Amino acid sequence: MRRSADIDALGDVLSAALGFRVPVCSIAELGQSAEAFAALPRPALARPTLVGGGAPYSPTSPAPTAQALDALVRRAKERDVPQILVPNVRRSDDTSALREAGFHPMAVGSECVVRLPGEVDETLRTRVGAGRLGELRRRHHTVARELSWERVRLSELGDSPWARDAFAALHRRQVERQGGRHNPYNAEALHALAGSALADRTELLIRRRPDNSVVQAGLLTNSHNGRGLYHLAQAVDHEDPVARRGLNEASLYALYLDARRSGLEWVHLGRGDADHTRRLGADLFVPLDHWLRGPDLPPPGGDEEDGAEPALSAFAAPGVSTVPVPGPARFRHRPRFDLLDLSSNTNPFLGAESTYPELDTAELARIYLATISKLPGHAGAGGLSADHLLFTSGAVDGVMLLLAALASPGQRVCVTPPTFELYAHFARVQGLSVVEVPLKGDDLSGLDVDRILAADPRVTMLCDPNNPVGTRLDPAQVNALVAGGRGLVVIDEAYVEFSEHPSYAELVDRHENLIVLRTLSKAWGLAGARCGIALAHPGLIDALRRVQVPFGFTNWAQRTVRDRLTNAEEALASVQRIRAERDRMAAALAEHPAVDRVFPSETNFLLARLHKHERVMDQLRGAGILVADTGHLVPATCRISIGTRRANTILLEELSAAL
Incomplete structure (x- = not known):
């Protein structure tokens, strides 16, 4: 999320989940990103840590300003908390204040976003291929026959206590199944979220059977710019047979359809394996780092430099070496999908093409x-x-x-x-x-x-x-x-x-x-x-x-x-067809009395030297056939693109007419 007020609200939700007035817990207790913290000494995993953000609820946190970090450090000192964690910061953000305040970055993977510029099926076909799209659609239709699709606004959760209880129960069982000790999606967290400024933008996604047994419960929040949807959390009943038949994928496909019908332009999937989320349609991947400050931390690695521009080549012209990449392109790696963009001076009333x-x-x-x-x-x-x-x-x-x-x-x-x-x-x-x-x-x-x-x-x-x-x-x-x-x-x-x-x-x-x-x-x-x-x-x-x-x-x-x-299958098949037709035409032209020589070709055209160059060119022009006259490059030649068999046959007939 990009608005500090939203992150602060999610921080209060984490405090409620932990049962404290401020979000303090051990990194091990937080249960997030074990691979990112693998290099930390054991004491760092166990010591009390002030979490400066809404983890695990927020998909990303904006890089804190120097003033915000000063306040965070003071807060930790007041409570005698030796360690501070700022989670899920985009590597493309300006993180200089974090570095100057003594925080260390740890790579934690990428956030994954599915952008929806148009009709969902067409968009997914371009991302995952027609075959994979068919698979997602089949799973969606299968699950839709067995489970309902319901979205319950948190501000109205008091009218649906069953949804609150099912959400908390499914997440508790999921944590237990994974061997965790703490459930950040408990009833207290949900109550705090329902009472926050995010309540009107946040919903529970519920999928249940006709007998009212809940099989899946998720948490969705609309972005503050009104253009997209954050998919914050989900839990499923793994004992239900439908959970083993692609329930998560089916629900995401249904979510895309629902989002697009609502006029939204993207769905944020949170952190995940890039190869897996690509198969779900994700097309934007933004590297993230956790930033940690505390005693006995290892020296920072080189991952934080991944977003830096490469060193300019010595072959650059002198004038080029003195200027930067033009402004918009220089910031191409800074995602704008979840910003309220008032910088481009375009017309906001005429749709996506503006x-x-x-x-x-x-x-x-x-x-x-x-x-x-x-x-x-x-x-x-x-x-x-x-x-x-x-x-x-x-x-x-x-x-x-x-x-x-x-x-x-x-x-x-x-x-x-x-x-x-x-x-x-x-x-x-x-x-x-x-x-x-x-x-x-x-x-x-x-x-x-x-x-x-x-x-x-x-x-x-x-x-x-x-x-x-x-x-x-x-x-x-x-x-x-x-x-x-x-x-x-x-x-x-x-x-x-x-x-x-x-x-x-x-x-x-x-x-x-x-x-x-x-x-x-x-x-x-x-x-x-x-x-x-x-x-x-x-x-x-x-x-x-x-x-x-x-x-x-x-x-x-x-x-x-x-x-x-x-x-790519159709394009690659057409290349083979062109090669075959090229070889057929090369043989036919080589035997044609109007042609002196056909040059070897590894392209989709043939260069032919003609016996009566000008006469043949006039005949082809008169017949409405365009070939490239290359006589000024290679004497007495023309370049013939390989067309359809019908077009190529007509060309051969007109060459005969020129004799």
Whole structure:
């Protein structure tokens, strides 16, 4: 929770549960986060501890101010309590006051949030896949036939004493089952919560059988900004058969439906295992720390630095090294879902589209890397992290960003014609000198490594697989260029999914001078989403982020990309269809009397040299067929995209008509 008044109210609830006027207990008695406290000496687990927050009720606590910490320290001294715990603080908060006051951080996992931007089933399909969605729906319908769905407001709990008693009884049995000594969700705690300022925003979620036996009892609180719901606690009757048939998952799915019908935009699941909650639809994961102050504590570890920006690469242009990441993007890891946002000057009366896109794309980056790591030749990509990846507005935008961020006017950019023409175009626009070192060999797949190194360019742009030729470069030559040059090597892999040879993605963590560009416009069929990807050393990604315009990656595009990656089967099957049709067309064109040569291709297009280039191009234009005229790059050639079988057959017929 983000409002201090709410946390204070939950602190009073904890006091009521403990039976004291102030929330003092041992860490062991609190029964939370055993793994976070594993390194503590035994006395620290047993000594009295003042809990500065609403644990275990609050999902998160805002980092206390210096004044709040002073008051907390005074309170502990007045009661002769030697130890203070501030639980569940987001690592993205400003925790400098905690550190300066002598508190030590201990990593405790992440809070998990399910954001609901639209219809629940469609949202979950993009997150967990169609198969998993079907499983959740089946469990929901099965449980709904046996159990009711009731929400009892705490301010009206006096009219439903059975709900209060069932909640306390189920949680008492759960604590006993887990071997605990203290039940923080007892009747006294519930009474205190019902009398607090949170009562009108808090409800019991009850699921019971027709005979009125309660099988599940949970605690829900609406956020103070009115946009979401905190799922604070739940307990189930494990002896009831329905509890063993996916009751928790079924109830969460029903909760999403209920929240969305109420116009809410998110459901907070609290702390949990990220892999498990991903399967429940969670898409936002915020690292948390407990902060502890007391005698005999071990020195703090390095976890608290995880949110720090990576060191800027030495390849950054001088002007870039003097400026920070633009304001909104600099705070991309600070979640805003549960804030009352009055900072953006947007129209609050026109719905979700009036808000700016999400800037924290770390989870989407993880999904992309996990998805491509399963492709042939991409196994090493799974070892990269979100810090190695930047989403751009198409791969072409990535070219613009890297030239602006990493090269200065007058420096040289090397291109290897025939190649994608916009490399040289954007270099010249930005005042860079362009050096051309043509590809060699009959298939135009050889690099003149010695000549490129002799030119000593700031940036070398490689297109692999090549556009417009379709061939792959010699990997030994590419590796020699990366290892032997002083400048940056950029490999544009826009068509690599159609290739049978490996990607260079896994090498970016080993070579600070290597950038790999990818796109979802080609094999993934998302040209309209304008999603490119730059993979590079984190210090290079930081340099690119400093020149990138914030909010270019829309929420619609993010959801579309997530859906395609999560439900990848159709896209991957289409790649195989394109490969098969490419091979069929290559054979047909090679035998066609209008074609002199078909170049080898590991893309979704073919480069063909024509006998009567101008005549064939005129014939195709007259027939309403568009192919790329590449005669200015490779004499007498055109580049033919692989279309449907019907479209390809029509092309072959029109080629015959040109003879």
